[in-house]
Amino acid sequence: MKFASKPADENHPYGHGRIEPLITFVVVGFLISSAIYIAFTSIQNIQTPHQSPESWTLYILAAIILWKEISYQLVLRKSKETSSSALKAEAWHHRSDAISSVAAFIGISISLFMGDGFETADDWAALFASIFILYNSFLIFRPAFGEIMDEHTYDDLVSEIRKYSQEVDGIIDTEKCYVRKVGFKYHVDLHAIVKFDITVKEGHEISHKLKDNLKLRLPQIGDVLIHIEPNE
Numbered sequence: 001m002k003f004a005s006k007p008a009d010e011n012h013p014y015g016h017g018r019i020e021p022l023i024t025f026v027v028v029g030f031l032i033s034s035a036i037y038i039a040f041t042s043i044q045n046i047q048t049p050h051q052s053p054e055s056w057t058l059y060i061l062a063a064i065i066l067w068k069e070i071s072y073q074l075v076l077r078k079s080k081e082t083s084s085s086a087l088k089a090e091a092w093h094h095r096s097d098a099i100s101s102v103a104a105f106i107g108i109s110i111s112l113f114m115g116d117g118f119e120t121a122d123d124w125a126a127l128f129a130s131i132f133i134l135y136n137s138f139l140i141f142r143p144a145f146g147e148i149m150d151e152h153t154y155d156d157l158v159s160e161i162r163k164y165s166q167e168v169d170g171i172i173d174t175e176k177c178y179v180r181k182v183g184f185k186y187h188v189d190l191h192a193i194v195k196f197d198i199t200v201k202e203g204h205e206i207s208h209k210l211k212d213n214l215k216l217r218l219p220q221i222g223d224v225l226i227h228i229e230p231n232e
Contacts, residue, residue, distance in 0.1 A: 027086065031092065031140070038130040043123075053122060064098075072092070075090050083181070085144040099129050103125035106121075108122045154179040165192060165214065173231075175191035176191040177190050186218075192226055195230070196231055
């Protein structure tokens with residue numbers, strides 16, 4: 001038997017839910033493009049003799065680093081509150097700017113203090129930063145790709161769902177539990193085991209109590225489709 005008060009995609013259509021990881025892909029694309037541009041420019045500058053940058057650029061870089069790191073922390077905090085991969089990617093967009101600025105700050109400092117022969121220190125630092133940005137782009141891309149492919153990567157949430165299901169009177173145990181992320185919410189397909197000799201009405205009431213308890217305990221859940229299974 002299956003009991004659900006409304007279709008799982010009524011308020012959060014899967015088509016709309018797919019927009020969020022696609023935005024993540026776009027941001028990751030910007031990160032990769034930036035890293036490639038930084039690497040290309042750094043290699044060109046390393047091969048071209050040039051003077052050390054002016055010392056005043058360190059003050060500008062210090063301000064940029066502070067601003068970008070604050071932006072990263074604020075956006076990252078919001079991404080955790082909303083479980084948004086797009087906001088996480090945007091946070092890392094700010095962090096990548098901070099990283100490249102830190103690398104430039106270190107490189108310029110070395111160039112200024114060490115003098116002749118170290119004019120390309122900031123370019124080497126920027127080249128290293130571009131590699132770091134590419135690596136973190138992959139770390140951001142991989143979960144978003146798994147999300148759009150409906151990979152099962154929510155073991156912690158499944159454990160919580162099973163635990164809170166046991167709080168509902170009439171629920172003997174849980175069986176299958178599938179979770180998919182749609183936008184900022186999680187949609188759950190849960191098989192709940194109840195006594196085999198209860199009426200359809202009783203099973204319907206138990207399923208609603210279970211759904212209400214799960215949404216109360218886990219606000220990140222958008223909807224729950226419950227399958228009632230007899231214990232014998």
